[in-house]
Each structure stands twice: as structure tokens, then as C-alpha cells.
Amino acid sequence: MKKLIVSPAPHLHGNESTKSLMRDVIIALVPSLLVSVYFFGFSAIKLALVGVATAVAVEYVIQRYIVKSKITVNDYSAALTGLLLSLNLPPNSPWWIMFIGSVVAIGIAKMTFGGVGQNLFNPALVGRVFLLVSFPVIMTDYSIPTSWFREGIDASSGATALSIVKEGLAKGLTMDQIFSENNFSYAQMLFSKIGGSVGEVSALALILGFVYLLIRRVIRPHIPLAIIGTVLLFSGIFWLINPQMYADPLFNVLTGGILIGSIFMATDYVTSPMSKKGMVLYGVGIGIITMLIRYWGAYPEGISFAILIMNATVPLINMYMKPAKFGKEVKHG
Amino acid sequence: MSKTFRIGGIHPHDNKISVNAAIENFPVMERAYISMSQHLGAPAEPVVAKGDKVKTGQLIAKANGFISANIHSSVSGTVNSIEMLPDLAGNLVQHVVVNVEGDEWMESIDRTPEINRVIKDSPQDIIAKIAECGVVGLGGAAFPTHIKLSPPPGKKAEFLLVNGAECEPYLTSDYRIMLENTEEILIGVKLMMSALGVKRAYLGIEENKPQAIKKMKEIASKGYQEIKIVSLKKRYPQGGEKQLIDAITGRQVPSMGLPIDVGVVVQNVGTALAVYEAVQKNKPLFEGVVTVTGKCMPEQRNFRMRVGTTFESMIFAVGGFPKDAEKLVSGGPMMGKAVSRIEAASVKSTSALLLLTEEETKRGEEANCIRCAKCVDACPMGLEPYLLNRLSRANRIEDLEANMVHDCIECGSCLYVCPADIPLLDTIRLSKTKVLKIIRSRPKK
Numbered sequence: 001m002k003k004l005i006v007s008p009a010p011h012l013h014g015n016e017s018t019k020s021l022m023r024d025v026i027i028a029l030v031p032s033l034l035v036s037v038y039f040f041g042f043s044a045i046k047l048a049l050v051g052v053a054t055a056v057a058v059e060y061v062i063q064r065y066i067v068k069s070k071i072t073v074n075d076y077s078a079a080l081t082g083l084l085l086s087l088n089l090p091p092n093s094p095w096w097i098m099f100i101g102s103v104v105a106i107g108i109a110k111m112t113f114g115g116v117g118q119n120l121f122n123p124a125l126v127g128r129v130f131l132l133v134s135f136p137v138i139m140t141d142y143s144i145p146t147s148w149f150r151e152g153i154d155a156s157s158g159a160t161a162l163s164i165v166k167e168g169l170a171k172g173l174t175m176d177q178i179f180s181e182n183n184f185s186y187a188q189m190l191f192s193k194i195g196g197s198v199g200e201v202s203a204l205a206l207i208l209g210f211v212y213l214l215i216r217r218v219i220r221p222h223i224p225l226a227i228i229g230t231v232l233l234f235s236g237i238f239w240l241i242n243p244q245m246y247a248d249p250l251f252n253v254l255t256g257g258i259l260i261g262s263i264f265m266a267t268d269y270v271t272s273p274m275s276k277k278g279m280v281l282y283g284v285g286i287g288i289i290t291m292l293i294r295y296w297g298a299y300p301e302g303i304s305f306a307i308l309i310m311n312a313t314v315p316l317i318n319m320y321m322k323p324a325k326f327g328k329e330v331k332h333g
Numbered sequence: 334m335s336k337t338f339r340i341g342g343i344h345p346h347d348n349k350i351s352v353n354a355a356i357e358n359f360p361v362m363e364r365a366y367i368s369m370s371q372h373l374g375a376p377a378e379p380v381v382a383k384g385d386k387v388k389t390g391q392l393i394a395k396a397n398g399f400i401s402a403n404i405h406s407s408v409s410g411t412v413n414s415i416e417m418l419p420d421l422a423g424n425l426v427q428h429v430v431v432n433v434e435g436d437e438w439m440e441s442i443d444r445t446p447e448i449n450r451v452i453k454d455s456p457q458d459i460i461a462k463i464a465e466c467g468v469v470g471l472g473g474a475a476f477p478t479h480i481k482l483s484p485p486p487g488k489k490a491e492f493l494l495v496n497g498a499e500c501e502p503y504l505t506s507d508y509r510i511m512l513e514n515t516e517e518i519l520i521g522v523k524l525m526m527s528a529l530g531v532k533r534a535y536l537g538i539e540e541n542k543p544q545a546i547k548k549m550k551e552i553a554s555k556g557y558q559e560i561k562i563v564s565l566k567k568r569y570p571q572g573g574e575k576q577l578i579d580a581i582t583g584r585q586v587p588s589m590g591l592p593i594d595v596g597v598v599v600q601n602v603g604t605a606l607a608v609y610e611a612v613q614k615n616k617p618l619f620e621g622v623v624t625v626t627g628k629c630m631p632e633q634r635n636f637r638m639r640v641g642t643t644f645e646s647m648i649f650a651v652g653g654f655p656k657d658a659e660k661l662v663s664g665g666p667m668m669g670k671a672v673s674r675i676e677a678a679s680v681k682s683t684s685a686l687l688l689l690t691e692e693e694t695k696r697g698e699e700a701n702c703i704r705c706a707k708c709v710d711a712c713p714m715g716l717e718p719y720l721l722n723r724l725s726r727a728n729r730i731e732d733l734e735a736n737m738v739h740d741c742i743e744c745g746s747c748l749y750v751c752p753a754d755i756p757l758l759d760t761i762r763l764s765k766t767k768v769l770k771i772i773r774s775r776p777k778k
Contacts, residue, residue, distance in 0.1 A: 005660040006422075006673045008759055010745030011687075011694045012345060012502065012666040016752040018703055075700070117701035117753070220710075269705040274717060318720075325715040325737060326340050326575060327585040 018116065021269075022076035024218045028209035029083060029264065035202040040091040044198050047086040050095045054102035055082030062111045069115070077116045081105050084124040084264060087199025088257070088304075089131070090142050097138055101127040121311045122271045125304050132304070142196065160196050162256040163300040165247055174244040186250060199260050206259040219267045222276050226283025227262035227290070227303075228253055234291040246295070258290070261303035271311045278314075278321035285310045335540050337566035338576040341713035343746045345569055345667065347541060348502045351626045351633035356509050358637050359623075359650065361436055365408045365641035366678035367393065368420060369427040372469040373476045374400030379429055385412045390439040390617050393429050396464070402477040403467035405617035407639035410434040421644070421663050421677035422670060428678075431641075442616045448516055449613040450556075452524060459528040459612050466611035467681075468618050471603035472496055472572065473668065475682040478604055482528045484593050491596035493526050493534040494581055495605055497549070498565055498572035500539060501665025504685050506622040507602050509635045511538065511545040514606050519549075519557045521605030524612050526559070529598055535581045536602070537563045539571060569667060570744040574599045576713050588740050589772070603684070618681050623647070627688030629655040638679060645675040647686050659691040666694075667745045697754035708747035708757060714740045718747035718757040725764035730771065738765050739772060 036044040059078040063071045073079075082102050089098060105127030113119040132139045142160055161184060168178035178184075200206070213219045231252050238246040252258070266272060266286055273282050286306045293302025370376040377394035387393060387406040394404040410433040417425040438444060454462065464479035484490055495518075499507040511518065522534050536553075538546045549562045563581055565571055575586045577599060584595040592599050600608075603621060610616040619640050626633040631652035638647070644661060648654050654675075662669040664684055679686075708718035716737055724733045738761060747757040 002654060004671070004673060004675070005691065005694065006671040007660075007696075008671070008762065009662075009669060009743075010667045010749050010758070011660060011662050011669065011671065011689055012749065013694075013696055013754070014343075014345070014750050014752075016707070016750065017697060017754070018700055018752050021703075021705065021752055072700070077703075115701060117703040220706075269703045272704075274704060274706040274709050274719070323709055323712075323715045323717065324340065325588075326579070326713065326740065327587045327590070328715075 018075045018077065021218055022080050024213065024216050025264070026076060026080055026083060028212045028218070029087065029199070031205035031208045032087060032199045032202065032260070033083070035205045036087065036091070036198045039201055040198060043091050044086075046095055047089055047091075047093060047098050047198060048083055050098040051082035051086035051102050052079045053082070054099050055079060055085075055106045058103055058106040059111060059115075062107065063115070067111075072116055075116060078106055078110075081110065081123045081127075084199075085127045087260065088124065088128045088197050090139060091198050092141060092143050093138060097131055097135060101131045104130045117270050119270055120314070121308055122265055122268050125265055125308055129304050129308060160256060160300065161251070162294065166300040169245065175247060176244065184251070186254065196255070197257065197260075200257055203254050203259055206263055210259075210263045213263070213267075220276065220279060222279035223266050223272060223283045223286075224262040226280045227266060227287045228258065230284045230287025231258055231291060234287060238295070252291075252294070256294070256301040257303050261307060262286070265303075266307050266310075271314060273314055273317045273321060275318070275321050275323040277323070278317040281321060282310050282314065282317055285313065335564045335566045336537075336580045337568050338571065338579040338713060340579075340715045341711050341746065342568040342570070342576075343711050343749055344567070345502050345749060347567075348628070349505050349508070349541070350503070350628065351505045351624050351635055352508060354505070354509075354634045356513055356622055356635045356637050359639070359642065359647070361408055361433055361639060362642055362646050363433055364413065365406070365410075365431045365433060365639060366418060366643065367404060367407060367429045367431065367641040368678065368680050369394050369404060369429065370420070371404060371475060371640070371680040371682065372402040373474055374398065374402070376427060377401055377404045379415050379427070381412050381415075381429065383412050383414055386410070387412060387431060388437050388439050390442050390619060392617070396467075396477070400477060400480060402469050403465060403617070404429075405467055405619045406431055407619035407641050408433045409437040419674060419677065421672040421674070423673045443614040448520070450516075450520060452520075452527060452613075454524075454612060456528045456530060459524050462612045462615075463528070463608055466607075466615075466617040468604065468607045468611050469681055470601060471607060471621065471682050471684070472574075472599075472601035473664065473682060473684075475680070478600070478608065481598060481600070482525060484529070484598070488593045489596065490529045490531050490593060490598045491533075492582065492598075493522065493529055493531050494577055494592075494597055494599045495522050495534060495536040495560075495602055496572050496574075496577055496599055497536055497538040497542075497545065497602040498577060499542070500567070500569045500571040501667050501669075502569075503626050503687050504624050504665050505626075506624045506635055506684050508542050508545055510606055510622055511542070511602055512548055515548050515552045517609045518602050518605045519553060519560055520613060521607070521609035522560050522600075523557065524608050525598075525600055525605065531598075532559060534560045535563050536560055537565045537571075537577055537581050539565045539567045541567045569746065570713055570742070573713060573742050573744060575742065588737060621681060621683070623679060623683055624685040624687075625651050626685060627655070627658065628693065629658050629690050630688055631655070638683075640681055640683075641678045643676055643678050644672055644686055647679075648675065648688070655688060657690045657692075658688040660689040660694045662687040662689065667749070668743065696756070699755055700753040702753055702755055705752060707750040707752065711746040711750045713744060713746060714742060716740060718761060719755075721761045721764070722755060722757045725760040728764070730764070730768060733764050734768050734772070739768050741765050
């Protein structure tokens with residue numbers, strides 16, 4: 001007689017796996033990766049390769065030889081961290097910066113907490129911030145490497161738009177003067193050509209990735225929209241008060257990592273809240289902290305710090321921002 | 334505009350491959366294994382003895398206690414034995430085993446094909462006939478119908494909701510009866526409305542069954558206007574009692590509450606048909622429509638089948654046990670029970686026999702939770718399965734109660750969506766049982 005499998009319901013399972021979800025996020029990053037290769041050539045390829053290879057190797061070595069646990073590198077989560085970090089570095093970064101960043105991201109921010117799903121802070125961001133405070137000169141040098149395909153971006157943009165604005169304001173220039181001196185335009189910001197890290201050269205490529213993630217239902221729109229909405233509102237208020245002191249809201253959203261940060265970093269499953277209410281609160285918090293740092297902090301850009309700070313609040317948010325329970329609004333009897 | 338429930342839900346693939354197979358009468362087997370425990374509540378007490386001659390439809394066991402139901406012979410012949418036999422899950426249950434001789438029905442049963450539209454019975458008589466005929470809820474729980482139609486003192490039903498959602502993948506038995514026994518179902522609904530004393534009923538059907546909606550609306554417009562046919566979005570678990578009430582009326586049954594707490598009684602379309610047959614045709618509940626399906630099966634069919642038919646004979650009726658089938662499910666793939674032995678027999682509420690291959694039913698190896706929140710999004714009760722799983726494994730009973738583990742309806746949506754293949758419902762089900770036991774042991778206020 002044939003032996004039957006007996007196990008509790010449900011007897012069917014969805015097709016998604018950690019692997020398929022991570023793969024989808026990597027696919028969503030492909031447009032940004034292609035744009036960066038177009039503009040930065042070999043440099044972008046080199047950073048991505050070193051980033052992914054190091055991240056995967058570090059996770060493998062730790063699991064195989066140190067903690068002797070199951071090897072999980074085939075779930076693509078380490079590869080994703082390495083890729084994300086590479087897209088968050090200045091295009092001219094040396095390969096060893098990428099290597100150190102990946103070691104810190106996986107070795108310290110992820111594996112010490114117990115590997116995938118266990119970390120409190122976003123590994124790629126921990127790696128990036130570690131590099132930013134350890135190698136401030138390299139990490140803020142946004143000069144353009146020579147490309148295979150074309151002669152780089154506008155040679156003048158050796159700094160990010162946000163740092164140009166911050167320095168300009170410090171020199172006592174008005175916003176109009178800064179914009180006209182540097183030929184800033186929204187078309188530039190949308191399609192490329194603005195100084196910044198590898199992955200944020202094209203807002204359009206990032207938005208394409210966002211749409212893909214939404215269609216594939218990999219992420220919910222709540223966190224990115226809450227961040228972007230908060231940045232628009234916050235900067236909009238200040239811009240209305242004094243447009244010569246504060247850049248306009250659209251400029252604030254299209255520059256300095258708001259898009260890559262809100263779409264790909266803040267939505268990291270492990271380090272973001274579980275309920276939709278919690279997601280909105282988390283996004284608003286990131287938006288506010290980002291703008292506080294931009295306007296009054298020492299750094300021109302603040303979304304990395306903002307996300308990490310809000311990462312720390314996630315357990316608390318999960319404890320208090322519960323999903324709406326069925327049957328709560330109806331009185332008994 | 335189709336309606337639906339407001340919290341959670343998933344969209345598993347339909348796989349209603351037996352949808353176009355018209356209902357056929359399943360041949361009566363050589364021996365019927367009739368369980369005394371086919372309903373929620375106390376097992377029925379046999380009133381026949383070994384060697385007794387019984388007719389099809391004859392009472393063979395009486396309801397025993399307040400929550401229990403009568404059981405009738407599904408065949409005619411001689412009682413072979415009354416013994417403890419394993420049910421589909423392997424639990425020992427008392428069975429009356431009947432050796433089949435011919436198929437002689439009780440004379441009291443009206444076997445004519447004419448539809449009996451005239452309702453002559455008073456509400457009390459309707460409930461009495463339903464109880465007499467052993468009708469139980471055919472949506473899954475098999476709760477005795479006559480009790481559900483008699484709300485406790487102080488509670489009043491405003492509406493009757495009839496569940497034609499059939500949101501489980503693969504199942505088509507409700508769909509087929511909605512197409513083939515449309516008017517009988519509507520008369521059954523009217524009988525239950527009369528028993529409850531309600532003026533309005535809503536019959537909800539998911540929009541992946543457009544022909545059933547069309548047919549129901551067409552017949553309902555000819556003399557059954559008090560029954561409103563509601564089109565529902567396709568979404569699992571739409572047929573869950575609480576979800577169906579939310580979808581159709583916008584009312585939410587409170588935690589630990591019953592539908593009657595929000596003035597609603599829910600019955601399944603299959604139950605409506607059984608009520609019609611019991612009251613208008615004097616026919617006890619001893620047969621029902623069972624979908625025999627599975628992608629690995631050579632054919633997928635819908636049978637009108639006597640209670641006590643073995644799963645084995647059902648499989649052989651459609652071409653034998655497929656080589657690659659590894660799991661036999663009684664009911665739908667989301668909430669049905671895995672059958673441990675094919676010699677087990679069907680009961681009143683058996684809706685389907687589903688054969689799955691290992692590939693189709695395989696769970697991946699459990700990995701770390703990545704906190705993707707897909708289980709939170711999927712839970713139709715607004716619970717946090719990832720958290721309940723963690724608390725269950727740590728056996729933190731108080732925290733489990735504070736996080737409403739007892740509200741879980743065991744629909745399996747969380748486990749279905751989990752990308753890390755964490756056995757969420759398995760651990761939650763265990764702690765739910767513990768918490769419910771504690772809650773029920775507390776003195777009543």
C-alpha cells in the first residue's frame with residue numbers, strides 16, 4: 001500500500017521565497033546599474049563586482065568556518081547588500097573602499113546579529129556610514145572617472161548638488177545664483193548628469209525599479225511615499241518662507257539619495273516596521289530627520305543617518321503600531 | 334460593484350479544473366461505513382443492532398445531547414457491525430457498517446423530480462424537520478443546522494447570509510449545485526428565513542463563477558426577491574464566516590463572538606439544499622456532492638455520493654491512484670484535512686477529495702524570518718502571525734492572549750505566503766488551543 005503524506009493544512013504554498021524576493025530587488029536595481037555603467041564605465045562595474053563578491057565571500061566564510069551554520073549565500077541577500085553598497089559609493093572610489101565596506105556590512109552589521117533577518121540596522125547603510133566617517137575625503141569626492149563610453153559627466157560636478165548648495169549658502173549666495181552658476185535643471189536630475197553616488201545618477205532609473213517592485217508586490221509603497229511626502233512638505237514650507245535660502249521641494253527629492261534611500265534602503269524588510277501604520281510613521285521619521293540634517297546638520301546629506309536612526313526605533317514601532325484587528329470597532333452584543 | 338472583506342486575504346490559484354463536470358450519481362458501494370461523529374458536538378447514539386435490516390434514509394443513530402445530530406443510513410441492507418474504526422485522520426470513531434443489498438429507500442421520502450415550492454410548515458416545524466433529518470452545516474464545521482437556526486434567548490437575527498463563495502481552490506461542488514439545483518437552494522434559503530423569522534437574505538458568490546451568479550439572479554427574480562444575490566471579489570478566505578459577514582454587511586463579529594452577536598446567521602448553499610430536501614422532500618441528509626479532483630488525476634468529476642463511501646472507491650472511480658500522487662486531502666487545499674488511510678469513508682460535510690503530488694504540496698525548508706510582513710498583510714483577522722509564531726515557540730501564553738491568538742480562523746493564508754516557509758499556522762494552532770482552553774476555564778462574568 002502506498003504511503004500518504006499527512007501534514008496539517010494548508011496543503012498549498014505560494015511561490016515566493018526569500019531568494020525570489022531578493023532576486024526581484026536585484027532586478028529592480030538593474031536600470032540604475034546600467035545607467036551607472038553608461039556614465040562611469042569600468043569603475044561602476046568594478047565596484048559592483050567587488051561589492052557583491054566580498055559580501056558573498058564574507059557571509060560564506062563566517063557561516064562555514066566561524067559559526068558553522070547553514071550556508072545561506074544562495075538566498076541572494078548578501079549579494080543584494082554588496083550591490084546596494086556599491087551603488088551608494090562615489091563613482092571614483094578605490095576598490096579597497098568597497099571591500100572594507102562590504103566586510104563591515106556583512107561581517108559586522110549582518111552576521112554578528114545572526115544573519116539574514118536578524119539584524120537591527122540596514123547592513124549596506126552601516127557599511128556606507130562606516131566608510132563615510134572613516135574615509136571622509138574619499139567618500140565625498142564625487143569627481144568623475146573616465147568612461148569607456150563617453151567623457152564622463154559635466155566635469156564641473158565634482159561635488160553633489162546638495163553640497164554645492166550647502167557651500168554656496170555658506171558663502172552667502174542666493175539660491176538663484178547657485179542654480180544658474182551650476183546650470184542645475186530638473187531634466188538633469190531626472191535623467192542623469194547630477195553629481196552623486198554611483199546609483200543615484202538617474203532618478204528615472206530608480207523610479208523604474210520602484211515601479212517594478214510595486215508591480216511584483218515585493219514592497220509596499222507606504223515607506224517611500226511617506227519619506228518623499230515628508231521631504232516635499234518639510235522643504236516646501238521652508239521654500240515658501242524663503243526661496244533664496246532653501247532649495248525647492250522637487251530639488252530636495254531628486255537629489256542626494258532620497259530616491260535610492262527611500263526605495264531601496266528604507267524598505268529593507270528586516271529593518272523596517274511590520275504594519276502599514278508603522279511603515280508610515282517610520283517613513284515620516286526618516287523624512288524629518290533627513291531634512292533636519294540637510295538644513296542644520298554638518299553633512300549636506302542625511303538620509304543614511306536618518307534611516308539608521310529610525311532602524312533603531314523599529315522594534316518599538318512594531319510593539320505599538322499594530323495592524324487593525326478584525327472586530328475591534330464593533331461593540332459586543 | 335463586487336464586495337469583499339476589508340482585512341488581509343490572499344489570491345491562491347483557482348485550479349477549479351472540475352468546473353464543467355456535471356454532477357453524476359456515484360455508484361452505491363458494497364459496504365457503507367457510517368461514522369457516528371459526522372458533526373460538531375457529541376457523537377450520535379446508534380439505534381440499530383448487528384443483523385438489523387435498514388433502508389436508505391432510515392434513522393440509525395439518534396442525536397445525543399444538545400449539540401449533536403441524527404444519522405440516517407445512506408444505503409439499504411444489513412447492519413454488518415457496529416465498531417470503532419479509524420476516521421480519515423486515524424482517530425477511532427464509532428461506525429455503523431452496513432452490507433449493501435439493493436437500494437430500497439424509505440417510503441416517506443419524496444423521490445419525484447418535481448420542485449416543491451409551497452412552504453406549508455410553521456417555523457417550529459421547519460426546525461423540527463431539519464433536526465429530524467440530521468442536517469448539519471456543509472461549509473466545513475458541520476455544526477448542527479437546527480441549533481444555528483434557533484438563536485439563544487435575547488439574540489435576534491436580522492439577516493440570513495448564504496455562503497456560495499467557495500473560495501477554496503479546486504472545489505466545485507457548491508458551484509455545480511448552484512447551477513443544477515438553483516431553485517431548490519433558493520427554497521431552502523426561504524425555509525431558513527422562515528425558521529429564523531428574518532425578512533432578508535443575501536447569497537454571496539465570488540465573481541469567478543459568473544454563470545452561477547447569472548443563474549441565481551435569474552431564478553431569484555422570479556418569486557425570490559427577498560433573497561439578494563451578491564457578487565463578491567475573488568479572494569481567499571471570503572467564505573470564512575466572519576469575512577463573509579464583513580464583506581456583505583460591513584459588520585464585524587467581535588472577538589470570541591458569534592455571527593448572531595451582529596444579528597446574522599450564516600449558512601452554506603449546500604446546507605440550503607439539504608434543508609430543502611429535508612423539509613420539502615422528507616429526505617434526510619445521507620448524500621451530498623463531492624468533487625473528486627487533482628491535477629495528477631486522469632479525470633476530475635463531481636459526484637452525488639452516499640455518506641460512508643470510502644476514499645479508495647472514489648479514487649478508483651476516476652481511474653485509480655496516480656503514481657505521482659503523495660497526498661490525499663479531504664476538502665480544499667487550504668483548510669482540508671490530509672487523509673492518512675484511503676479506507677476511511679466520507680461524512681456528511683465531505684466536499685472534496687483532492688490528490689496532490691509531492692511537488693504541489695511540498696513545503697520548503699524553514700529559513701529565518703526576514704520580516705517581510707507578508708503574513709501580516711495576508712491575515713484576514715488583522716493578527717501578526719510572525720509574532721504569534723515566535724511567542725508560541727517560547728510558550729508565552731499571556732502575550733499570546735494579548736495578541737489575540739484565539740481570533741485565528743486557521744485559514745492558512747500566513748503559511749501560504751511565507752517566503753521563508755516558516756510553519757506559522759502549525760505553531761499558532763497549538764498555542765491557540767492552549768489559550769482557548771484557559772479562556773474557557775475562567776469563571777463567566
